[in-house]
Amino acid sequence: xxxxxxxxxxxxxxxxxxxxxxxxxxxxxxxxxxxxxxxxxxxxxxxxxxxxxxxxxxxxxxxxxxxxxxxxxxxxxxxxxxxxxxxxxxxxxxxxxxxxxxxxxxxxxxxxxxxxxxxxxxx
Amino acid sequence: xxxxxxxxxxxxxxxxxxxxxxxxxxxxxxxxxxxxxxxxxxxxxxxxxxxxxxxxxxxxxxxxxxxxxxxxxxxxxxxxxxxxxxxxxxxxxxxxxxxxxxxxxxxxxxxxxxxxxxxxxxxxxxxxxxxxxxxxxxxxxxxxxxxxxxxxxxxxxxxxxxxxxxxxxxxxxxxxxxxxxxxxxxxxxxxxxxxxxxxxxxxxxxxxxxxxxxxxxxxxxxxxxxxxxxxxxxxxxxxxxxxxxxxxxxxxxxxxxxxxxxxxxxxxxxxxxxxxxxxxxxxxxxxxxxxxxxxxx
Numbered sequence: 001x002x003x004x005x006x007x008x009x010x011x012x013x014x015x016x017x018x019x020x021x022x023x024x025x026x027x028x029x030x031x032x033x034x035x036x037x038x039x040x041x042x043x044x045x046x047x048x049x050x051x052x053x054x055x056x057x058x059x060x061x062x063x064x065x066x067x068x069x070x071x072x073x074x075x076x077x078x079x080x081x082x083x084x085x086x087x088x089x090x091x092x093x094x095x096x097x098x099x100x101x102x103x104x105x106x107x108x109x110x111x112x113x114x115x116x117x118x119x120x121x122x123x
Numbered sequence: 124x125x126x127x128x129x130x131x132x133x134x135x136x137x138x139x140x141x142x143x144x145x146x147x148x149x150x151x152x153x154x155x156x157x158x159x160x161x162x163x164x165x166x167x168x169x170x171x172x173x174x175x176x177x178x179x180x181x182x183x184x185x186x187x188x189x190x191x192x193x194x195x196x197x198x199x200x201x202x203x204x205x206x207x208x209x210x211x212x213x214x215x216x217x218x219x220x221x222x223x224x225x226x227x228x229x230x231x232x233x234x235x236x237x238x239x240x241x242x243x244x245x246x247x248x249x250x251x252x253x254x255x256x257x258x259x260x261x262x263x264x265x266x267x268x269x270x271x272x273x274x275x276x277x278x279x280x281x282x283x284x285x286x287x288x289x290x291x292x293x294x295x296x297x298x299x300x301x302x303x304x305x306x307x308x309x310x311x312x313x314x315x316x317x318x319x320x321x322x323x324x325x326x327x328x329x330x331x332x333x334x335x336x337x338x339x340x341x342x343x344x345x346x347x348x349x350x351x352x353x354x355x356x357x358x359x360x361x362x363x364x365x366x367x368x369x370x371x372x373x374x375x376x377x378x379x380x381x382x383x384x385x386x387x388x389x390x391x392x393x394x395x396x397x398x399x400x401x402x403x404x405x406x407x408x409x410x411x412x413x414x415x416x417x418x419x420x
Contacts, residue, residue: 007399049340053340
């Protein structure tokens with residue numbers, strides 16, 4: 001049984017995210033073959049149209065490339081590209097909601113910094 | 124444009140005595156796609172498929188494949204494989220001999236693929252066909268459907284005897300083999316939620332009529348579930364086609380048939396509404412509800 005998806009985002013974006021995750025954490029390296037559409041369909045039990053939509057986004061972004069009749073492979077520089085993109089969205093996706101919530105709860109900036117330090121110390 | 128092996132139903136009516144199993148149904152299926160044929164019990168699914176397989180002659184209208192009428196057309200019948208819950212009570216030949224007989228009249232039969240499926244489904248080759256369990260019988264029927272690789276392959280709830288793990292194998296084989304050997308496959312079912320990922324297009328029949336035929340991605344974008352505070356939800360959905368509505372205290376959830384724009388989604392989020400997807404199962408249930416809701420409104 002494949003991992004389940006959630007409703008927060010269209011499934012094709014979640015497919016894209018998962019492949020990107022595997023590239024960022026080195027499960028898939030440069031020139032590694034990514035799973036085929038058929039494999040993704042049977043693994044996640046999602047429609048091939050949905051899979052193709054997610055994969056095409058990765059091709060368009062230059063993260064993966066197509067070899068006709070063979071499959072899809074991780075492009076040169078894909079990881080660096082993805083990290084760059086994620087750094088940009090880090091502010092919107094993680095920091096902004098955190099700051100908004102902190103404001104609601106009346107957590108001051110220095111408290112926030114302390115909390116971050118504490119969390120990091122735990123690792 | 125009519126493509127090769129296109130299936131065309133033109134104004135087809137099928138009457139059994141006074142009962143109309145199908146009424147003025149027109150439908151076109153393109154070559155090479157996987158269709159999900161969905162309908163409640165008695166909606167007319169099997170009649171529709173039996174007509175395509177030339178088991179029946181329509182009372183009115185025509186059914187053509189590749190521009191030729193199907194009924195009693197031997198050439199076309201070879202191109203169509205119809206798999207249904209067949210029983211073999213009288214059939215004492217062994218599974219192996221039964222498959223060999225299929226091989227003799229299906230031009231695209233692939234013996235290597237047959238071996239692969241026999242292994243996957245654990246089919247007992249030396250057992251007489253009439254002694255197979257219900258699940259094994261389904262597996263044999265499904266094997267015949269897959270291995271024949273007919274340009275038009277129909278599975279009419281042929282998997283109902285299978286247990287869930289076996290159905291899973293069947294779905295996987297469909298996906299894999301269709302990728303390698305594209306052909307028109309029609310899967311009629313009411314197990315919508317576990318099969319919806321297989322379909323390219325969905326055809327819903329209800330009370331003998333075609334009520335919907337759409338590519339699955341279009342269909343799933345056509346519906347949305349709007350959840351939130353009662354007044355906010357009511358305000359948001361006021362001019363939309365509503366197919367279902369549920370209420371829990373001050374929270375309301377309404378299913379709409381509406382392709383929401385990005386603008387509408389943003390607006391919904393800003394007013395604290397949650398927009399969720401509607402599954403094919405939900406659409407099916409609410410579009411085929413008893414007591415035609417459109418007429419009641």
